[in-house]
Amino acid sequence: MFFFSHTATTERFILDQEEHYPEATGELSNLLYDIALATKIIAANIRRAGLVNILGSAGATNVQGEEQQKLDVFANQTMTNALNHTGRVCVMASEEEERIIPVPDDYPSGKYVVLYDPLDGSSNIDVNGAVGTIFSVYRRVTTEGRGTLEDVLQPGCRQVAAGYVIYGSSTMMIYTTGQGVAGFTLDPSIGEFLLSHPRITTPRVGRYYSVNESNFARWSKGVQWAVRGFHGERPDEIKGKNSRYIGSLVADFHRNLLAGGIFLYPADAKNPRGKLRLLYECAPMAFIAEQAGGSATNGVERILDIQPTELHQRIPLVIGSREDVGYVADTLRTMGEA
Ligand code: FBP
Numbered sequence: 001m002f003f004f005s006h007t008a009t010t011e012r013f014i015l016d017q018e019e020h021y022p023e024a025t026g027e028l029s030n031l032l033y034d035i036a037l038a039t040k041i042i043a044a045n046i047r048r049a050g051l052v053n054i055l056g057s058a059g060a061t062n063v064q065g066e067e068q069q070k071l072d073v074f075a076n077q078t079m080t081n082a083l084n085h086t087g088r089v090c091v092m093a094s095e096e097e098e099r100i101i102p103v104p105d106d107y108p109s110g111k112y113v114v115l116y117d118p119l120d121g122s123s124n125i126d127v128n129g130a131v132g133t134i135f136s137v138y139r140r141v142t143t144e145g146r147g148t149l150e151d152v153l154q155p156g157c158r159q160v161a162a163g164y165v166i167y168g169s170s171t172m173m174i175y176t177t178g179q180g181v182a183g184f185t186l187d188p189s190i191g192e193f194l195l196s197h198p199r200i201t202t203p204r205v206g207r208y209y210s211v212n213e214s215n216f217a218r219w220s221k222g223v224q225w226a227v228r229g230f231h232g233e234r235p236d237e238i239k240g241k242n243s244r245y246i247g248s249l250v251a252d253f254h255r256n257l258l259a260g261g262i263f264l265y266p267a268d269a270k271n272p273r274g275k276l277r278l279l280y281e282c283a284p285m286a287f288i289a290e291q292a293g294g295s296a297t298n299g300v301e302r303i304l305d306i307q308p309t310e311l312h313q314r315i316p317l318v319i320g321s322r323e324d325v326g327y328v329a330d331t332l333r334t335m336g337e338a
Contacts, residue, residue, distance in 0.1 A: 008195035010036050010173065010184050017179055028177070031088045031112055031137065032161060036173060036193055038082035039133050039165040042075045042119070043186060046131070046167045055126050063098040063312055064277075071125050072096055075118035075133060083114055090140045091147025093311060094118060095280040100311065102146050112160075113138040113151045117280040120164075121248025130168035132250025136284035137161040152311065156283030156304035163288065164250050174200065174254070176291040181257075200257065202294040206321035208261030209241045210252040218268035222335035223299075226328045227264070238327050249276065253285055253319065257292060262320035264328070266299065274298070274316035278308050282317050295325045300338040 008016070014029040049055050049071065058068040076096040083089050084101070087108035092101040095117040103109050114137055121131040137160050140151045163175025171186035173193050183197030209230040216224060225234075232240025241261070246252050252263050267274045276282055286296030286303035296303040296319040306315065318328050332338045 010193045010195075013182060013184070013195050014177075017177060027088050027110065028112070028137070028161060030086070031083075031114070032163075032175065032177075034082045034086055034088070035079070035114075035135050035163075038079045039171075039173065040186065040191060040193075041078050041082075042071075042133060043165070043167055043171045045074060046071065046125075047188075049125070050128075062096050064095065066122065068096065069119070069122050069125050071131075072119045072122055079116050079118050079133070079135075086110065088112055089114055089147075090142075090145075091151050092116070093152045093279065095277055095312070098312075100147070100149055100152055109146055111140055113140055113147055113154075115152065115279050115284075117277070120250045120281065121246070124246065124248045124251070129246060129248060130166060130251035130254075131248055132164050132166045132254075134164045134250060134281055134284050135162065136279065136287075149311070152279070153308045155307050156278075156286055159283065159287045159304075162284035164254075164284070166250050166254050168251060168254075172196070172254075174257070174288065176288050178287075178291065181288055181292045197258075200292050202257050202289070202292045203260030203321055204293070205239075205323045206256055206259070206261035207242055208244045208256055208259060209324075210243070210245045210256060210261060210263040211265070212245060212247070213243070215266075215268045215270070218270055219266055220335075220337055222332040222337035223264075223266045223268075225335060226331040229327065229331070230262075238324075241324075249281055249285070253289075256320045257289070257294070260321050262318065262324040262328070264319075265317045267316045271314065273314045275314060276317050278303075278306060278313045278315045279311065282315055282319075283308075285317075285319055289319050293322065294320050295322045296320075297325055297329055299332050300329050 085107045088110040090109040117134040161177045173184045181200040184193035185196040229238040
């Protein structure tokens with residue numbers, strides 16, 4: 001039974017936050033609401049995925065060289081359609097699209113830039129594992145007209161908002177606008193995201209480590225030595241941790257954010273620059289991690305300080321509980337890998 005008291009919807013929460021910004025125009029709030037709407041549509045289709053013809057391959061390969069799933073294509077189109085006509089956005093970019101996505105000529109161009117990984121964790125779709133949508137918002141740097149690549153290639157520290165939606169046992173939206181991190185749970189009975197986690201903070205030291213250990217042999221000696229600490233092999237330096245790995249960044253990050261932990265996708269002999277994308281995955285998650293008291297590096301450097309040079313640039317990612325991320329950086333420095 002649901003009693004309507006003063007439970008905050010995303011809209012009410014965003015409006016409350018806006019009060020801190022007398023100069024706010026409400027456009028960012030509306031933009032976050034556009035994203036919330038798109039993810040509700042994606043959630044509704046994921047929930048019925050086995051019943052409607054939306055599972056399996058779309059029979060195409062995306063710019064990442066990955067086989068596109070039907071849900072990847074659907075989620076990508078849903079995000080783009082929710083954003084491209086509102087007059088709030090000047091350009092978009094998606095992990096699924098080779099080039100930047102312009103606002104169609106017959107729609108006005110706005111002041112925001114939105115980047116998204118429409119469906120993260122694609123390998124989990126057909127096995128009913130948790131997947132997610134990741135988004136990142138910047139103000140444009142060009143002054144007028146259609147947005148350009150220059151508007152998209154901004155360092156993460158310039159984000160005005162970032163978040164993700166996890167389609168797990170429940171559907172949750174987690175986001176920050178630089179005033180801490182809040183979490184909302186979708187109530188399917190009323191189709192609204194309701195505030196369920198007002199002020200999310202992550203423990204300084206985590207109990208979990210999340211990494212694809214099958215890549216161990218391909219890691220550098222420094223990364224191997226760092227992960228061996230999580231195994232409990234370096235008791236003088238760090239307490240061993242429990243291993244958890246779903247293979248979906250959103251799901252692994254979400255667990256560690258709430259319960260404390262560290263997620264790593266290091267570079268390796270197969271992915272010498274790492275696997276995860278700076279703009280669509282690493283920068284938005286880094287903004288959330290830092291706003292929750294955690295941290296995020298490429299092993300050594302702060303993710304939010306990295307200046308992107310390519311649209312689909314990949315980097316190594318170490319993210320989560322602050323002291324654990326620091327321990328990895330110290331290990332790599334000691335091993336002369338930084
Ligand atoms: P996409 O599904 O958006 O391509 O994301 C990449 C990803 O699935 C991450 O979500 C996840 O952390 C990682 O790749 C898993 O990679 P691997 O299967 O190599 O461990």
